[in-house]
Amino acid sequence: MNENNVKTILLAGVGGQGTILVSRILTHALMAAGYDVKMSEIHGMAQRGGSVSTTVRYGPKVYSPLIGKGGADILVAFEEMEAVRWTDWLKPQGLAVVNDYRIRPLPVASGAAQYPDNCISELEGAFRTVVVRAGEEAIRLGNPRVMNVILLGALVQAFGMDAFDWEGALEAQVPPKFLDINRQAFERGRQLAQEGPGSED
Amino acid sequence: MKQFLSGNEAVARGLFEAGVRVGSAYPGTPSTEIFENLHPYESIYHEWAPNEKVAVEVAYGASIAGVRAVAAMKHVGLNVAADPLFTAAYNGVGRGFVIVSADDPGMHSSQNEQDNRHYARAAKIPMFEPADSQDSLDMIREAFEVSERYDLPVLFRMTTRVCHARSLVETGEPVTPEPLPYKRNAKKHIATPANAIVHRAELEEKLEQLASYSETCPFNKMDMKGGKVGVVTAGGASLIAREVFPEDTSFLTLGFTHPLPLDLIRRFAEQVETLYVVEELDPYMEDQMRAAGIDCIGKQIVPRMYELNPTILKEALTGEVPELKEVACQAVPRPPVLCPGCPHRGFFYTLSRRKNTIVTGDIGCYALGGSPPLSAMDTTVCMGAGFTIAMGMAKAFEATGEEKTIFGVVGDSTFFHSGLTGAVEILYNKGKVIPVVLDNSTTAMTGQQDNPGTGYNLEGEIAQAISIEGIFRALGYRKVITVDPQDLDAMKAAIEEAAACQESCAMVVRRQCVLIKRLPLAPARCYVDRELCTSCRICLRVGCPAIFFVDGKSMIDPNQCVGCTVCLQTCPFDAIKKEE
Numbered sequence: 001m002n003e004n005n006v007k008t009i010l011l012a013g014v015g016g017q018g019t020i021l022v023s024r025i026l027t028h029a030l031m032a033a034g035y036d037v038k039m040s041e042i043h044g045m046a047q048r049g050g051s052v053s054t055t056v057r058y059g060p061k062v063y064s065p066l067i068g069k070g071g072a073d074i075l076v077a078f079e080e081m082e083a084v085r086w087t088d089w090l091k092p093q094g095l096a097v098v099n100d101y102r103i104r105p106l107p108v109a110s111g112a113a114q115y116p117d118n119c120i121s122e123l124e125g126a127f128r129t130v131v132v133r134a135g136e137e138a139i140r141l142g143n144p145r146v147m148n149v150i151l152l153g154a155l156v157q158a159f160g161m162d163a164f165d166w167e168g169a170l171e172a173q174v175p176p177k178f179l180d181i182n183r184q185a186f187e188r189g190r191q192l193a194q195e196g197p198g199s200e201d
Numbered sequence: 202m203k204q205f206l207s208g209n210e211a212v213a214r215g216l217f218e219a220g221v222r223v224g225s226a227y228p229g230t231p232s233t234e235i236f237e238n239l240h241p242y243e244s245i246y247h248e249w250a251p252n253e254k255v256a257v258e259v260a261y262g263a264s265i266a267g268v269r270a271v272a273a274m275k276h277v278g279l280n281v282a283a284d285p286l287f288t289a290a291y292n293g294v295g296r297g298f299v300i301v302s303a304d305d306p307g308m309h310s311s312q313n314e315q316d317n318r319h320y321a322r323a324a325k326i327p328m329f330e331p332a333d334s335q336d337s338l339d340m341i342r343e344a345f346e347v348s349e350r351y352d353l354p355v356l357f358r359m360t361t362r363v364c365h366a367r368s369l370v371e372t373g374e375p376v377t378p379e380p381l382p383y384k385r386n387a388k389k390h391i392a393t394p395a396n397a398i399v400h401r402a403e404l405e406e407k408l409e410q411l412a413s414y415s416e417t418c419p420f421n422k423m424d425m426k427g428g429k430v431g432v433v434t435a436g437g438a439s440l441i442a443r444e445v446f447p448e449d450t451s452f453l454t455l456g457f458t459h460p461l462p463l464d465l466i467r468r469f470a471e472q473v474e475t476l477y478v479v480e481e482l483d484p485y486m487e488d489q490m491r492a493a494g495i496d497c498i499g500k501q502i503v504p505r506m507y508e509l510n511p512t513i514l515k516e517a518l519t520g521e522v523p524e525l526k527e528v529a530c531q532a533v534p535r536p537p538v539l540c541p542g543c544p545h546r547g548f549f550y551t552l553s554r555r556k557n558t559i560v561t562g563d564i565g566c567y568a569l570g571g572s573p574p575l576s577a578m579d580t581t582v583c584m585g586a587g588f589t590i591a592m593g594m595a596k597a598f599e600a601t602g603e604e605k606t607i608f609g610v611v612g613d614s615t616f617f618h619s620g621l622t623g624a625v626e627i628l629y630n631k632g633k634v635i636p637v638v639l640d641n642s643t644t645a646m647t648g649q650q651d652n653p654g655t656g657y658n659l660e661g662e663i664a665q666a667i668s669i670e671g672i673f674r675a676l677g678y679r680k681v682i683t684v685d686p687q688d689l690d691a692m693k694a695a696i697e698e699a700a701a702c703q704e705s706c707a708m709v710v711r712r713q714c715v716l717i718k719r720l721p722l723a724p725a726r727c728y729v730d731r732e733l734c735t736s737c738r739i740c741l742r743v744g745c746p747a748i749f750f751v752d753g754k755s756m757i758d759p760n761q762c763v764g765c766t767v768c769l770q771t772c773p774f775d776a777i778k779k780e781e
Contacts, residue, residue: 014535015537027205027367031369036368036369037205037367037368037369038333038367038368039205039367039368040362040365040367041367042310042361049535049537049538049540050535050537050538051535063440063441063443063444064510064511065333065362065367065440066366066441067511067512068510068511068512068513068523069512069523069525070525071511071512071523081532081533081535082535084528084530085532085535087525087526087528088525092524092525092526105533105534105536105746106535106538106574106744106746107533107573108533108749109746109748109749110573110574110738110750111738111750114533115533116530116532118529118530119530122529122530123528125528126526126527126528127526144760
């Protein structure tokens with residue numbers, strides 16, 4: 001099999017959470033470092049508040065842009081329950097970076113189903129897990145939308161990707177008027193992954 | 202310089218490099234971004250057509266007139282455009298003419314997963330199947346060369362993961378083919394039986410020449426690594442096969458797949474002990490290989506349904522299932538929903554409360570009106586069927602004596618796409634159907650493209666806004682009711698007025714999509730007065746993702762609410778208020 005030197009990051013969230021921007025920042029930095037990169041994103045119907053995922057794969061040579069179950073080295077979940085939805089895609093020894101944040105799907109909002117209470121504890125029991133309170137932190141920084149880049153910062157810290165040119169990638173992918181707050185969000189994410197619970201290993 | 206492009210962006214760049222001058226398309230996931238990325242290239246006139254048949258005909262006309270031309274669509278769009286396609290194959294082209302079909306294995310955003318490779322065989326035209334973005338650029342350039350060399354339209358078949366996956370692309374220098382001077386050529390371009398009979402035989406000759414081209418086409422590549430295992434594969438599936446098979450596997454990777462290079466495949470097969478054929482969806486290559494007497498292992502192990510991925514292919518080959526960790530926690534489904542403030546909500550909420558009502562829907566965001574808790578839809582089939590399935594049901598109920606009020610529903614873009622003929626049918630053949638156009642002034646599901654009703658064209662320039670009410674009136678509908686769905690009382694009154702109407706009656710339900718970017722939205726929010734909330738849950742019936750039931754009361758998420766007030770209007774206790 002040829003997948004040996006290829007790493008796969010799976011970003012999962014809810015339509016509108018900004019998974020695609022994070023994937024673009026990631027791919028920019030990885031390409032600048034000389035990797036072959038493939039990224040796969042989903043458009044269309046799922047974007048209407050549905051479950052969305054983006055795959056980023058990098059290595060000396062990447063063939064397939066997508067993976068199947070058990071194919072991801074890292075799962076970055078922008079929402080608690082989305083983490084659970086995608087755990088089958090994560091390798092048993094994989095890393096989970098999870099946003100401590102809930103978006104209730106319609107069946108839960110209407111009372112037809114219960115939001116599971118144990119998403120994060122179950123993840124922590126099964127995988128090396130970094131929990132980030134990106135929702136709260138984004139509001140503290142002054143813009144709830146930068147939750148996504150806080151998670152990127154946490155991923156970079158937790159997966160030891162600090163050697164890449166993140167400043168250059170942010171500059172290239174984020175519109176200038178949002179650059180400052182996204183820089184702060186990125187740094188905050190790194191700090192959170194360093195100090196936060198669950199990052200002890 | 203290498204660029205990181207999606208397959209769609211690479212096709213757009215390739216169209217520029219190929220010197221294309223005219224393009225016509227109808228938006229449809231996963232093909233939409235091809236035309237959205239033509240903007241930088243001033244040399245290409247490009248437009249959204251009302252539908253795919255129009256797009257293919259416009260592009261074909263441009264080709265006949267002497268410039269390179271392209272039409273693009275999603276897979277089901279090619280069904281709409283099949284009529285001109287088959288005859289264009291008989292008549293041949295002027296300058297190069299390429300039709301891009303983007304298939305959707307796995308049905309991420311589609312109503313079926315038809316395999317459009319069969320169209321190339323059925324229409325007898327050449328076909329390319331790119332695997333990644335570099336292929337997309339290189340092959341679309343070659344597709345125009347092939348079109349001109351063999352005097353045929355070319356099918357360019359992509360799939361979701363080719364369109365929407367990004368990879369590194371080396372771009373090239375554009376060519377500028379001279380326009381062919383136009384000269385009337387009746388024998389070639391007038392498809393009467395006398396001419397068609399001649400073209401029919403010519404087409405067979407062209408196919409034979411193309412079969413030779415296929416044998417030596419630079420996009421059909423043999424990569425010998427050993428004599429044990431060989432894989433014949435094509436398109437996006439080839440990357441998955443490359444990833445899964447061991448290093449010592451030999452590959453025959455095909456980028457030009459109609460006609461298939463059967464001699465090349467046979468030579469490859471003779472050099473390996475075991476031959477696999479790995480393709481997504483139907484056994485398109487496998488069936489032809491078997492018919493040519495080439496034994497292979499294909500669909501007996503590789504699934505013929507849904508999107509292929511490395512895990513699935515590995516399990517098919519080796520029986521190995523990936524080792525997974527279990528978590529004792531079940532994710533609740535998160536289906537797509539109508540956005541907060543979506544204008545369709547008021548219409549479907551009102552119909553969801555109405556008895557003895559049939560609602561035949563169509564393709565677009567409003568198909569979500571069929572999902573719980575609204576559940577206000579009986580059918581969704583294809584573009585335009587909202588009106589005409591309703592017509593058939595009306596005639597059946599006339600026959601059986603069943604009393605139903607039938608609303609046939611299409612969106613504004615869909616109305617121009619293929620609703621017009623249905624509106625004529627209802628009137629002409631006296632259908633007891635109320636045709637309804639849900640006009641949100643955009644093609645919303647595919648990402649807010651303009652259409653003939655919006656007053657803008659693909660380039661964002663002012664265009665003639667075609668009046669939907671004007672069309673209904675011109676056809677002869679006696680009553681045309683226009684209503685704002687956000688006013689629930691008015692919405693209900695309009696529906697009852699239409700239902701009671703003894704004459705022909707059509708409805709235009711109009712409010713703009715909340716996602717249209719050029720519309721500044723005044724910030725406004727609703728909130729629940731928890732003192733007044735009686736926990737009746739009536740507001741939950743509107744199916745708004747901003748409303749939650751928390752601690753025994755309703756609550757509105759201020760980050761999601763846009764203040765449309767539909768929930769407020771349903772609350773019998775005035776417990777929902779709007780912020781001043």
